[in-house]
Amino acid sequence: MVPTSLGRFAPRSLALLTLAGLTLGSWGCGEGGGANRFMSIGTAGTGGIYYPLGGALANRLSLRDSLRQYTAEVTGGSVENANRLREGQIDLGMVLAVTLVDAYNGTGDYETPAPQLRVIAPLYPNVHHILVPEGSDVTSVAELRGTRVSVGAPGSGTEQLSRQLLEANGITYDDIEVRYLSFTESSSALTDRSIEGAIFSVGYPAAAVLEATTTGGAQLLPIAPDLREALLEQYSFYDAFTIPGGTYPGVDEAVETVGLLTWIVADASLPDEVATAILDIMADEAAALQQVHPIAAQIDLSTLRRAPVPLHSAVEPWLAARGM
Numbered sequence: 016m017v018p019t020s021l022g023r024f025a026p027r028s029l030a031l032l033t034l035a036g037l038t039l040g041s042w043g044c045g046e047g048g049g050a051n052r053f054m055s056i057g058t059a060g061t062g063g064i065y066y067p068l069g070g071a072l073a074n075r076l077s078l079r080d081s082l083r084q085y086t087a088e089v090t091g092g093s094v095e096n097a098n099r100l101r102e103g104q105i106d107l108g109m110v111l112a113v114t115l116v117d118a119y120n121g122t123g124d125y126e127t128p129a130p131q132l133r134v135i136a137p138l139y140p141n142v143h144h145i146l147v148p149e150g151s152d153v154t155s156v157a158e159l160r161g162t163r164v165s166v167g168a169p170g171s172g173t174e175q176l177s178r179q180l181l182e183a184n185g186i187t188y189d190d191i192e193v194r195y196l197s198f199t200e201s202s203s204a205l206t207d208r209s210i211e212g213a214i215f216s217v218g219y220p221a222a223a224v225l226e227a228t229t230t231g232g233a234q235l236l237p238i239a240p241d242l243r244e245a246l247l248e249q250y251s252f253y254d255a256f257t258i259p260g261g262t263y264p265g266v267d268e269a270v271e272t273v274g275l276l277t278w279i280v281a282d283a284s285l286p287d288e289v290a291t292a293i294l295d296i297m298a299d300e301a302a303a304l305q306q307v308h309p310i311a312a313q314i315d316l317s318t319l320r321r322a323p324v325p326l327h328s329a330v331e332p333w334l335a336a337r338g339m
Contacts, residue, residue: 052082052083052084053083053084053085053086054076054083054084054085054086054106054107054289055085055086055087055088055104055105055106055107056069056072056073056085056086056087056088056105056106056107056108056109057069057088057090057095057096057099057100057105057107057108057109058070058087058088058089058090058096058109059089059090059091059092059093059096059109059171060089060090060091060092060168060197060198060199061089062197062198062199062222062223063092063198063217063221063222063223064139064217064218064221064222064308064310065092065109065277066087066089067307067308068109068138068304068307068308068311069087069088069109070087070307071303071304071307072085072087072279072293072296072304073085073086073087075296075300075303076289076292076293076296079292079295079296080288080289080292083289088105090105090108090170091168091169091170091171092167092168092170092171092172092173093109093110093111093113093114093171093172093173093175093277094114094124094170094171094172094174094175095170095171096108096109096110096114096280097110097114097115097117097118097129097132097280098118098170100118100129100132100280100281100282101118101129101132103282106281106282106285106289107135107279107280107281107285107293108279108280108281109138109277109278109279109280110172110277110278110280111141111172111175111176111216111275111276111277111278112252112275112276112277112278112323113172113175113176113179113250113252113275114172114175115132115134115278115280115323115324116252116323116324117175118132119132119323119324123175124175131282131283131284132280132281132282132283132324133280133281133282133283133285133324133325133326133327133328134278134279134280134319134322134323134324134325134326134327134330135278135279135280135281135285135290135293135294135327135330136278136279136293136294136297136316136319136330137276137277137278137279137314137315137316137318137319137322138276138277138278138279138314139218139276139277139310139311139313139314140218140254140256140274140275140276140277140313141172141176141216141217141218141274141275141276141277142216142217142218142219142256142258142272142273142274143176143180143214143215143216143238143272143273143274144214144215144216144217144219144221144224144235144258144272145180145212145213145214145215145235145236145238145272146201146205146212146213146214146215146224146227146228146233146234146235146236147205147211147212147213147233147234147236148205148206148208148210148211148231148232148233148234149231149232149233149234150232151211151212151234153211153212153236154236155236155239156180156181156184156186156236156238156239156242157184157185157186159181159184159186159191159211159212160184160186160190160191161190161191162191162192162210162211162212163191163192163194163209163210163211163212164177164181164191164192164193164194164210164211164212164213164214165194165195165196165200165201165204165210165212165213165214166178166181166188166193166194166195166214167195167196167197167201167214167215167216168195168196168197168198168200169195172216172277173198173214173215173216173217174195176214176216176275177214177216179246179249179250180214180238180242180246183242183245183246183249184242194210196210196213198215198217198221198222198223198224199223199226201213201215201223201227202223202224202226202227202231202233205227205231205233206226206227206230206231206233207231213227216274218310218313219258219262219263219310220262220263220309220310224263225263225264228263228264228265228266229263229264232265234265234266235258235263235266235270236270237270237271237272238271238272238273240271243255243271243272243273246273247273251323252275252276252323253273253274253275254273254274254275255271255272255273256271256272256273256274257269257270257271257272258270258272276318276321278322278323279293281327283327283328285327287327287328287329288329290327290328290329290330290333291329291333294316294329294330294333295333297314297316298316298337301314316339317339319334319339
C-alpha cells in the first residue's frame, strides 16, 4: 500500500516538501519573473549508481535549461521514487521496471493505479548479483533457506526483486533471517560474515560488489537454469543476462543471471522540453555520462520501444526526429 502519511520518510521528506513548496511557488516564474523553477530527480543511496548518474544528469539539464534548476535527491531507491512521483513530491525518478509496472497498474504494494506515470528514457540493466561470504558452502539460492540474508534497503527495487527471486525458490521471508541493508552495508556484512548471503540488483560493475569481492573475497553465485526460466516466464519485464567473467575479482567464469531495465520516469504533465532535453543528453552526451560511470555505456535508447508503461508525449516525436 502506498503510504498516505509521510512520517516514515521524515526528516528527509520534510526537506523534499520544502523543495516541493519552492517548486510550486516558482512554477511559471522563469519566463515572467526571472526566478528558476527547482526540479528534483529521485535517485537512490550514495553507494549505488543511480545517484552519480542522477547528479550528472541534473548538472547537464541545469546547463541546458535556463528556466529551471535540477537537483539529484538521495532516496531509498526505486519504490520510494515511485511513491514520491505518485504524490507529486519529485519531478523525475529512476524506477526499476518491476516497481514501475506495479505502481502504474496498482498491483503488488499499490492498492490504486497511477496511470499518469510516463517513461522518459531507459537507463542500464540491473542484474541480480547473489553473493555469499568467502569459503561459504552455499552454492545456490535455494540453500539460503534458514540463513541471514540481506534483501536490500527498505523502499528499494532490490528488496522487491529479492522477494521474487526467493519465492521462485519456494522461500519466503519467514524462512530466512531478513536483513534490510543498503549495498554498502551488505558488502561490509559479507566481509565480516554477519550475513550468509546478499542479493544486489544493480548494474555491473557495481562498486559495492567490487568491494565485497576484492576486500572480503565474497563469491558470486549463478542463477540455476530452471530458476532463470521460471522468472522469465512469470515476469515479462525480466531478461536473461550474463555477467562477463573477469568483471569482479575471483570471478573468472561468466555468471548466468536475470535482470531488468531501470527507467527515468515522470508524470505525464512534465513539460515536453524537459523530456526532450533528457533524451538529447542521453544521445549526444553519452561519452560524458560514461566518464561519470562506465555503466552508462550500456544505455540503449532503442529499448524505448519496449517500455513497460506508456511513453511521455515528447518521446515519440523525438524518436521520429532522430530516425529511430
